[in-house]
Amino acid sequence: MTLRYTLIAELLRGRRHELQPEDVGLARDDGRRVPGLRREEVAELAGINRDYYIRLEQAHGHLPSPQVVASLSRALRLDEDTTEYFQQLAQTSATRAISRRDGLPKGAFAILGLVEPHPAYITNGVHDVLVVNRACAQVANGFLDVGRNLLVEVFEHEAEAPSPGEWRETAIRLVDSLRFQAAPDEERFQELVATLHRRYPSFRTLWARQRARKLTFGTSLFYDVEHGWQRSTWQTLVVPDHPDSLLTVIHP
Template sequence: MGVARNTTPLGEYLRARREQVQPHQVGLEVLPGRRVPGLRREEVAELAGMSPDYYLRIEQGRDRRPSEQVLSALARALLLDEDSFQYLVRLARPRPFVRRVPHDGSVSRGVAQLLAQWSHTPAYVTDANQNILAANPLVDGLGSGVLVPGTNMLITSFESYAVYRANSDPANAEDVEIITEWEGTLREMIAAMRYHGDPDDPQLQEIVGALSARHQFFRTVWAEHDAKPYVSGVKRAFVAPLGWVDFRWQTLEVPRSGGQFITMFFGDPGSAAAQAIAYLAALPPRAQAVAGGVESASLNRAMPAIDALSTGAKTMMASSS
């Protein structure tokens, strides 16, 4: 008789993470004919120093309050980093998802003024579901239609990615590089939405459902249950006539905002990114938007699909306000 599959978030996360760990990563011998993806339950239990029955109870949701010591042992067995461990603790110690301010899709007056005064810092504000709540004019030169207030960043990113991939040339090294980088960025965005989002939020569920129905890549990544905050990195954007430029970015949570985040782009002094930002800052707003247009005709053809999905995202935001 097969083991019943559990439906608790904690059990789903443990099962997904153990399927990502390969036996050789934890010093286990791989015998011929092994068909189990990742680790078996009993292998996780042994690595964590607990009985197989007790681990099974946790994964099936029959033990919903494992101790911190048990969670630490599981984190070591599953090779979880600090962010993943904190997410594991949150799943094991669920608390009401409290928003300290009304979740109406708006930003505070102070945040709006800050964006407006950053004349040499492209910046935008998102919520936990990656809806774009606000942005300053400089972002128009970088977003390529993705960082538009009132739309969902993950939805528009997936639509433009899908069209670019469909029209790309697998033999073109630049196309392959762009797709690889894009998929890495999408993975980070998905992990951030899972990490910050409220699993009971109807809007989050609607976004996940829409992306799952349209994109195999989203379904694959979402099933991996990776959860990490979106903190910092490098984003490549096309700025006409300068070409592709790598910008550094940093994301900070806005205190007492109910789960809002401000992301800013910058470049080291003298870098191509710093020069591109100075160039954009010297342009009138409409010219900034034109400079942010992507040179690829395949991405330009993505815009009707992006507009349609963006309209859906706006409807989702309005219905949840």
């Protein structure tokens, strides 16, 4: 059983448990014991065989076809980003690779210089910091050092965050983005998820939410070893021809 099958099973089970009969137009019958929808209800809503659906939830059988993915996404009311995540998991041909610094195009390094004096950095899909510009190195010493991982830094410094609510929003964005950028066949992805699961209870809670989101823009907390947590606005762009590489510009 590969991680790809496990992630699909977890997505289906997690979302099924969240949905209530009323959410999908079904009547709530007396004596219902399951926390959300029944497996047979999801199968019927999606128009697929019940036994086949059960095998998917058990991480058995074949990967679902694009038609089955579309039907289940509608039945489970998945949003656009989570549907795209589901599609990626179900297609081995669409496997994401994890970028490394030496694989970045020269233009990506040039852009980092062009956006000065704004701090900017490039990460890969698992939020390893690949490269930073000079402004970023000055204002985010430590947290955004090349080679560090943003998820590890955020969860490692949770207790020091000035606002638990803002820290949670920052952590959610990173966790949901990690899921969206999932590279289940890559050792680095597997290793990082296992490490975060083992070390941080908060990660386990947020990962169990089964949400997938693209990183676009927002305001988040950044941890600086000299100045502590800093609140900044940021914009993230995908490096052309390198969908696993994300260029983020910070507006302090």
